[in-house]
Every structure is written in structure tokens, then in C-alpha cells.
Amino acid sequence: MSGKPQLAHHDQATQPDARALLRRHGLRCTPGRLHVLSLLSATELHLSIAEACDRLTRLGGYVHPTTVYRTLEVLTATGLTHAVHGPRATRYGITGAPHHHTVCQRCGHVAALASTHLTEAVDRIEELTGLRPDASGSLLVYGRCAGCDD
Template structure:
């Protein structure tokens, strides 16, 4: 019983899925991942479990266009979010050290240890598919499974930040 929660098989399965995938998954993606592993669970149960795990700090939520996505809380990291397809990737803190310093210099806001930047833009897939035209969110058809986690030293997705939005979470 760590974090004040019972260690149930359902909670462990969801944590194992998030850890194994290395991705930030929506409730529906987590439910599908569990079903692929032979553990069919109702979407509401997955949602409630993710919310419970977030409340005690074992997972974190990343808002974006489309559904909220959840990732394992581990090493502090930033997030890049595609404003069109909603894909989320983690980016190790050291990659944005200068940007965080500049934000502090400009605004006086000093992110605390758990503070994370959310950088919104277009992922490379959406940038290619929508080059020269405006696109609606969700319009590129890209799936989050294509991304890997930079916080774990895997290749980072490239972004076109023509209209970026940076927020402190």
C-alpha cells in the first residue's frame, strides 16, 4: 500500500502498460492496450483508475487537443504536443534549460521542481501533410504509437513551431 492506495491488479496492469509503451496514452488507447494483452476493461474503469493514479502522483495528465493523455511520473520532463493530431511526447528537461531560463528572465516565473513546459506545435507528420494549408485538429490521422519518449533517450519527434504556445503546467 504505497501512496495510500491498495495495490490492485487493475492498477498494476495500467501502470505496466504505460511503462512498457513509453508513451502518453488516452483512456481509450489504454483500454485498447489492455484488451490486446487479454485484459478487457470498461473505459470508465480505465478513466477512474488513471484519475486515481494521477491524484497520488504516479501518473501525470497532459492536456491537448482531443483527449487528455497520461504518462508515468518519473524523471521531471517537458511535453511537446501536436496541436493537430494531439500526439504527445516527453522531452528531457536538459533540452529546454535555456528556454526555461529565458522564460524566467522575461516573466520572473521560476518553475518549481515539478513544473513542466507544454510546447504546442505541429509534429513532423502533420507539418508534411498540411504544408501550405490550414488543417483541423485530428485531421492528419497520425497515431500516438508512432512517437517515442525523449525522456528515455529515444529519438525525439521533430516539430514545426510556426504558431507555438508555451504554458507552464
């Protein structure tokens, strides 16, 4: 495979949106940024750097892990993506509607949980402890996912 990243045809539909998003945030539209942003937007998953590299390669374009790492650092610094730190590799997701995260303490799987599902619980936690969600509005809920439950 060539060193230039090329995504399969079905992912090209998300690239115009990715270009517009990058430009709105004052970022250049490099191939690496377009591919990573398109991947996270299309999957709506929280992926580690290794998982993002693997998926990009399977979609038909190799992107060096260092490029993915640097791209995610820039996208996170500008607020286009966010990082979720768990018991394993940090995972990155697209920033969109406010949401919380569930994190499996065994396998590290991260899932988004809409803020509306926890409004009362978050209010009660704040009332009892004074603890509020961070600036992103996100709380992390740790436990075991269904796949890891004994």
C-alpha cells in the same frame, strides 16, 4: 473474453514493480491499477483513456473504460501519473524524471522532452516573462508533429 483483466505473459514482469509502487503510495493493488500502471511504465508513452483501453485489450485483458478513467484519476491524484491536456483527449503518462511535453495541435500526440534539453530556454523564458514551470516542473510546447507538418 472474460470480464477479468489478464495481461499477456510478457507484461507480468513489470507487475512486481507496479505492486511495490502502489503500496509505497498507500494504494491497494487492484487488477485495473496494476494493468494501467504496468502499461504506462512499459510503453513510456502518453496515452488517452481510449488508447489505454485498446492496448490493454490487445495485450489480452479487457478493462472497462470507466475503470481506466477512475484508475488514472487516482494515479494522477497520488502523483504516480500525470495528465497532459491538449487539443484532443487528455493523455496520461507515468511520472518519473522531470520532463516537459510537446503537444501536436493537429493530432494531439504528446511526447516527453527531458528537462535537461530545455534548461537554458526555461531559464530565459522565466527571465523574460516571469513565467515558471508548474509544480510538476513541466512546460507544454505546442506545435505540429512531423507526421502532421504540411
